[in-house]
Amino acid sequence: MESTIPTQAPFAPRELSRLAALLRYEILDTADEGDFDDITQLVARFCDTPIALISLVDEHRQWFKSRLGLEARETPRRISFCTYTIEGEGIFEVPDASQDPRFADNPLVTGEPTIRFYAGIPLTSPDGFNLGTLCVIDRRPRQLTAEQRDTLERLGRQVTRLFEERLQKHRHAEQAALQQALLDSAASAVLVIRPDGRISSINTAAEHLLGYSEQMLVGHSLAATLFSQEALARRAAMLSSERGTQIEAGFDVLTAPLQDGQRTMREWRLLHRNGSEVPVLLNISAIHDEFELLRGYIVSAYDLAHQENLQLQLQQIAAQVPGMLFQFCWRPNQQSSFPYLSEGVEAIYGLSGAQIATSIGPIYSAVYPDDRAPLLASIREAASSLSPWHFEHRINHPRKGLIWVEARATPLRQPDGSVLWHGLVTDITERKAEQLELDKQQEMNRRLLEALSEAVIACDAEGNLTLFNNTARLWHGLDACKLPPECWPEHYDLCQADGHTPLPWEQTPLVRALHGEHVRNAEIAIRLDGVARHVAANADPLFGSDGQQNGAVVVMHDITERKRIEKLQREFVSTVSHELRTPLTSITASLTLVCSGTMGAVPEYLQELLDIANQNSGRLRALIDDLLDIDKLYAGKMHFSMAVQLLQPLLEQALRSNQAYAGRYCLGIQLSECPELLVRVDARRLQQVLSNLLSNAAKFSPANERIELWAEPARDGRVRVSVRDRGPGIAESFRGRIFQKFAQADSSDTRQRGGTGLGLAISKELIEQMDGTIGFDSTPGQGACFWFELPTYGRGHAKDEART
Amino acid sequence: MTELRRILHVEDDPSIQAVARVALEAIGGYDVLSCSSGAEALANVEQFAPQFILLDVMMPGMGGPETLAKLHERIDLKDIPVAFMTAKVQPGEIELLRDLGAREVIIKPFDPMRLASQIRVIWEASRQ
Numbered sequence: 001m002e003s004t005i006p007t008q009a010p011f012a013p014r015e016l017s018r019l020a021a022l023l024r025y026e027i028l029d030t031a032d033e034g035d036f037d038d039i040t041q042l043v044a045r046f047c048d049t050p051i052a053l054i055s056l057v058d059e060h061r062q063w064f065k066s067r068l069g070l071e072a073r074e075t076p077r078r079i080s081f082c083t084y085t086i087e088g089e090g091i092f093e094v095p096d097a098s099q100d101p102r103f104a105d106n107p108l109v110t111g112e113p114t115i116r117f118y119a120g121i122p123l124t125s126p127d128g129f130n131l132g133t134l135c136v137i138d139r140r141p142r143q144l145t146a147e148q149r150d151t152l153e154r155l156g157r158q159v160t161r162l163f164e165e166r167l168q169k170h171r172h173a174e175q176a177a178l179q180q181a182l183l184d185s186a187a188s189a190v191l192v193i194r195p196d197g198r199i200s201s202i203n204t205a206a207e208h209l210l211g212y213s214e215q216m217l218v219g220h221s222l223a224a225t226l227f228s229q230e231a232l233a234r235r236a237a238m239l240s241s242e243r244g245t246q247i248e249a250g251f252d253v254l255t256a257p258l259q260d261g262q263r264t265m266r267e268w269r270l271l272h273r274n275g276s277e278v279p280v281l282l283n284i285s286a287i288h289d290e291f292e293l294l295r296g297y298i299v300s301a302y303d304l305a306h307q308e309n310l311q312l313q314l315q316q317i318a319a320q321v322p323g324m325l326f327q328f329c330w331r332p333n334q335q336s337s338f339p340y341l342s343e344g345v346e347a348i349y350g351l352s353g354a355q356i357a358t359s360i361g362p363i364y365s366a367v368y369p370d371d372r373a374p375l376l377a378s379i380r381e382a383a384s385s386l387s388p389w390h391f392e393h394r395i396n397h398p399r400k401g402l403i404w405v406e407a408r409a410t411p412l413r414q415p416d417g418s419v420l421w422h423g424l425v426t427d428i429t430e431r432k433a434e435q436l437e438l439d440k441q442q443e444m445n446r447r448l449l450e451a452l453s454e455a456v457i458a459c460d461a462e463g464n465l466t467l468f469n470n471t472a473r474l475w476h477g478l479d480a481c482k483l484p485p486e487c488w489p490e491h492y493d494l495c496q497a498d499g500h501t502p503l504p505w506e507q508t509p510l511v512r513a514l515h516g517e518h519v520r521n522a523e524i525a526i527r528l529d530g531v532a533r534h535v536a537a538n539a540d541p542l543f544g545s546d547g548q549q550n551g552a553v554v555v556m557h558d559i560t561e562r563k564r565i566e567k568l569q570r571e572f573v574s575t576v577s578h579e580l581r582t583p584l585t586s587i588t589a590s591l592t593l594v595c596s597g598t599m600g601a602v603p604e605y606l607q608e609l610l611d612i613a614n615q616n617s618g619r620l621r622a623l624i625d626d627l628l629d630i631d632k633l634y635a636g637k638m639h640f641s642m643a644v645q646l647l648q649p650l651l652e653q654a655l656r657s658n659q660a661y662a663g664r665y666c667l668g669i670q671l672s673e674c675p676e677l678l679v680r681v682d683a684r685r686l687q688q689v690l691s692n693l694l695s696n697a698a699k700f701s702p703a704n705e706r707i708e709l710w711a712e713p714a715r716d717g718r719v720r721v722s723v724r725d726r727g728p729g730i731a732e733s734f735r736g737r738i739f740q741k742f743a744q745a746d747s748s749d750t751r752q753r754g755g756t757g758l759g760l761a762i763s764k765e766l767i768e769q770m771d772g773t774i775g776f777d778s779t780p781g782q783g784a785c786f787w788f789e790l791p792t793y794g795r796g797h798a799k800d801e802a803r804t
Numbered sequence: 805m806t807e808l809r810r811i812l813h814v815e816d817d818p819s820i821q822a823v824a825r826v827a828l829e830a831i832g833g834y835d836v837l838s839c840s841s842g843a844e845a846l847a848n849v850e851q852f853a854p855q856f857i858l859l860d861v862m863m864p865g866m867g868g869p870e871t872l873a874k875l876h877e878r879i880d881l882k883d884i885p886v887a888f889m890t891a892k893v894q895p896g897e898i899e900l901l902r903d904l905g906a907r908e909v910i911i912k913p914f915d916p917m918r919l920a921s922q923i924r925v926i927w928e929a930s931r932q
Contacts, residue, residue: 578862581891585913586819589827592916598830621913 014129018086019059021129025163026170028056028063035162036066039134039155044068046151047144049136051113054123054159055082056132065132070113079106081137085120086130091149094118096141116141119149121156126164134159186300189280193222193297197251200296209280209303211273222299223251226270228277254284255297270301279304318342323426324349328360328409330383331418336360339420348405348425350398368394368402383419386411392428404432455535457510458542458553459485466551475535475556477528485511497523499532513539513552523559534560573631580624587617619756626758630741633765640682640769644793647711647719648674650683654690655709662694666701669694672710677719678793685766692759693723693786700727700784718772719792724785730778738776739764763788808927810835812854814845814871815889816863823916824858832920842866846874854884856927858910861890861901869904881905885930887923889914 022028036054044052051069055062062080064073077083081103085092097103097115109115120135134156136144144152180201183190189206191199199217207213210226217225223232229249236249239256247256269277280301287295318325324344330336338360341353349366356362367375371393382389389409397403409423449456450470457480458467468480476492483491486505494503505511509519519539525532539554591614593599602610632638655671662669690709697707705726714720730738737743742757767774767788778784811834815821821838828834837852839845843866857875861868868888875881888901891912898909908926910919 578891581913582817583819585891586817586823588913589820589823589916593823593826593830596917598917599826 018129018131021125021127022056022058022131025125025131025167027065027163027166028058030065032066033166035166036159037068039159039162040066040068043134043136043152043155046155047119047136047148049117049138051137053082053135053137054132055080055120055135056123057082057086062132069137075108079108081106081108081115081118082120082133082135085133085135086122089122091119091121091144091152092133093144095143099141113137114139117143119144119152121152123156123160123163125160131160131163189301189303191217191222191299191301193251193299195294195296197221197223197255199225206301209272209278209301210270216273221251223254228269228271231269254282254299255286258284258286258297267304268301279308315343318344321424323347323405323424325424326409326421328421328423329414329418330379330421332383334418344425348397348427349395350400366395366397368396370394382409383411386413386419389421389423392432400429403427403429405429453558455556456553457556458551459510459514460551461514461549463511463514467553472556475526475528475533475558485514493527495525495527495532497525497534499525499527499534509537509539509556510552510554513541513554516541516549519554533558534563570635573628577624577628581621584617584621584624588614588621591617623756623758626756626762629762630758630765633762633769636769638685638766638769640685642680642682642770644678644680645683647677647679647721647790650679650681650686651690651709651711651721653683654687654694657687658691658694658698662698662701662707665698666703667706669698669707669709672708674711675713675719677711677713679719679790680793681770681790685770689763689766689788690721690723692763693788696759696786697723697725697727697784701725702727713792714789717792718789720787720789722785722787724783726783729780729782729784730776731780735778739774806855806931808834808855808924810837810852810854811856811858811923812837812839812845812849812852813858814839814842814863814868815858815860816840817860820860820912824914824919827914827916827919828923831917832923834920834923842868842871842874845871846878849875849878856923857881857884857886858923859886859888859906861888869901872904872906876905883930885926887926 040052040054044050049069051067053064053068053070054066055064057063057077057080059077061074061077062082064070067073081092081094081097084102094100094103095117097106097109097118103109103115103118106115115137117138117140118135120133122130123132123134124130134152136152179192180203183192183201183203184205186203186205189209190203191206192201194200199220199222202210202212202214202217210217232253233249236247236253239247239253243256247253265281265283267279268282269279270282272278281304283300283302285298287298289295319342321342321344324347325340325342326338326345327340328336328338338356341356343353345351345353345356349363351362351366364372375391375393378391379389389407389411392404392406395403395405404427405425406428407423407425409421412420412422414420449467452469452471455472455475456467456469457465457472459465463485464482465480473479478492481491485508488494488508488511489503489505494508495501496503496507503524507522507524509522509524512519512522517539518541519537522537522539523534524537525534527533535556536559537554537556539552541549542551542553544550591610594602595610595614629638651671651674655669659669694707694709701707708724709722711719711721734743739760741761743760764774767790770790772788772790774786774788776784776786811828813821813824813828813836815824815838818840821840825836825838828836837848837854839848842863857872859868859871863871866874868890872886885907886905887908887910888906889910889912890897890901901909907930908922910922914922
């Protein structure tokens with residue numbers, strides 16, 4: 001039914017502010033509340049209306065906080081009556097809505113609830129906004145009496161008061177809940193104290209800390225219950241003297257500092273329910289309401305026990321660390337300090353923490369004077385580059401004397417521009433002393449090496465030269481160079497022992513030692529300016545502490561002199577023998593010619609003398625020959641023409657050669673059996689041996705005896721050739737020396753028998769160099785049997801060999 | 805076969821020179837020209853025209869081998885056997901001396917009684 005209903009009810013001025021004020025009450029769309037229903041009941045009865053409403057008008061609707069006689073909870077604002085009420089002041093009355101052009105077409109009039117009579121009073125907030133109405137409605141037209149109007153007004157005021165009250169209650173409850181939540185969630189223990197010092201509430205943390213439940217403490221005096229009275233008294237006394245006023249030993253002790261506007265944080269020991277002390281850091285702040293009135297105090301207690309434990313732990317750990325742990329705060333151009341110093345400060349600086357609490361001056365003074373400037377410089381440098389700091393310096397310790405310390409620290413730049421260092425200082429005096437000792441020893445070793453007349457060269461596992469002493473430099477005419485071992489012989493001009501053939505690099509003694517060999521007396525030559533220096537090298541591998549080879553070292557002795565002497569010695573004998581032979585040739589030749597009668601008959605009176613001369617020159621020649629032989633043999637320079645041949649013909653030859661000589665002394669030589677065996681010998685030299693043995697046997701043989709010569713198989717496939725005589729045998733004193741040079745020289749009776757004294761020595765060398773052995777058996781008084789053994793060879797080995 | 809008559813002997817030691825000469829002349833019946841040095845030998849070799857040359861090895865100044873080399877230049881030694889005489893017998897030296905063209909190396913001290921026959925043996929061997 002379209003009519004002249006205004007589409008929008010007229011809006012009150014300041015509508016937005018009004019709406020805000022309404023919302024402030026947080027009352028829209030809330031549940032029914034008894035207090036408000038009481039009012040609607042009252043006003044309906046008093047005004048004798050079937051309907052009474054407490055309505056609140058917001059932007060779009062009117063909403064009923066309390067309704068009596070009406071089903072609807074709300075109606076649209078444009079058809080509401082109350083919207084008019086709130087525009088004005090005082091009661092808005094409509095005696096007959098159907099007659100009122102404003103409402104005649106209103107659906108609430110034309111339809112349910114068929115309103116005829118309306119009377120409402122605005123509900124005005126304290127700040128002057130009409131939030132809604134308290135109204136009464138009837139279905140018949142009528143009017144309110146004066147009393148009814150008055151009642152309506154009064155009850156309207158009550159509704160407003162209820163709004164306020166309700167709001168306050170909610171706010172309170174909210175605050176309380178918030179407070180409680182805050183308190184409970186606080187890690188610290190929080191106690192809320194009334195102005196008179198009694199506890200009004202505590203949080204869960206406080207309950208745990210103090211061992212009380214909230215109920216136990218509420219209403220009790222904070223100071224009396226949780227504090228030690230002596231502590232309070234002491235503090236009270238101090239405060240009293242500080243302030244010049246008497247402070248009582250009670251709650252005032254805690255609150256007094258607040259009066260100066262100070263926030264106080266103090267350490268206290270609270271009393272646990274079980275009587276033990278709980279160390280806490282206490283903070284008290286006052287609560288003022290909006291009128292600056294003191295409402296109470298908040299006391300928060302930070303549990304220091306945990307902190308104390310941590311501190312103790314830190315101390316204990318720090319005590320284990322040898323040295324001083326520290327935290328150092330460095331401020332450029334300002335006072336630096338040590339926020340933390342472990343007890344090691346005594347061991348390092350001989351100071352106590354207290355001495356350094358205010359200034360780091362004592363530490364600086366403890367540092368050895370010469371090291372102070374470098375110390376500061378290094379700190380500055382590390383601070384500016386924020387790099388880890390490491391510095392060794394000396395300290396004049398009051399108890400220990402001069403000590404060496406090593407300081408290390410890592411920096412952390414702080415927001416305020418300072419640098420916080422975390423570090424450790426350790427006493428390294430012992431280590432330093434060892435280091436110095438080691439350095440001294442190394443220096444001494446180095447000098448020794450330099451002073452040696454031997455060349456010492458060492459290298460590491462890769463062949464890089466690590467030591468090249470003075471003598472080495474002298475001999476090579478070079479310094480150590482970075483070259484691989486393959487280049488050494490060429491660069492350092494190394495030759496083989498002959499002084500000119502280049503040395504293959506693998507044969508360099510140092511290289512051999514590098515490959516694990518222990519080299520002894522390797523002869524090489526070092527050439528410098530065309531001259532070869534002969535050296536004998538001993539080289540060994542070097543091992544590290546892990547047992548692995550980590551290099552090699554060679555020591556070389558100059559053997560040039562030795563070699564020169566050896567050469568002279570070698571040549572001496574041949575030189576001398578040559579010199580001796582030359583005149584001897586003439587002597588023997590002349591005598592031979594004369595004695596032979598070639599130059600004519602020799603007068604008898606001269607014969608004997610000439611014979612003597614001849615014989616002796618012959619002896620001299622034999623001696624020189626023997627000397628030369630033995631020298632050659634010992635030098636290993638005798639030339640042997642070895643050939644595998646039958647033994648028997650050799651023995652027969654010997655027999656023939658020496659028979660005449662033997663016949664001069666005895667009945668001669670008898671050759672007994674000889675097996676058909678092959679030996680490998682130089683025939684000429686074997687004859688020399690046999691002649692020696694046979695002539696010796698002849699010299700000692702009794703005239704009526706024979707000399708026996710025979711051969712027989714011996715052990716290990718050898719053959720033994722023996723020469724036996726029936727002479728006096730070998731004397732006991734002789735037995736050990738018989739094969740030595742000139743062994744018979746002492747023995748007077750043998751001197752007559754001629755011989756050079758070298759025969760057996762030569763025979764021994766000859767036999768041994770032909771792979772044989774020589775020996776004798778003799779019983780004094782029963783002759784002697786000289787033998788030698790040679791290896792035999794299978795048939796068909798008739799090869800000629802030459803062995804030098 | 806041509807007979808051996810003239811022998812040139814080069815030896816610096818007078819004693820050995822004398823002994824050798826006796827050994828060769830008295831026993832061997834040869835004509836011997838004794839020279840005390842290689843130079844002297846070179847000076848006389850063409851005129852003497854030896855059929856055999858006996859050379860000492862160790863001589864001051866020009867040694868035996870050098871003398872031999874110089875003799876080669878002076879005369880044709882094709883048909884003239886040369887023997888060295890030496891007391892120094894290092895291994896290999898004998899080979900060396902033979903390599904120089906000597907037919908034989910006679911070791912000192914030599915046997916004066918046999919020297920002549922030693923020479924003859926060498927002479928006869930060279931004729932073949």
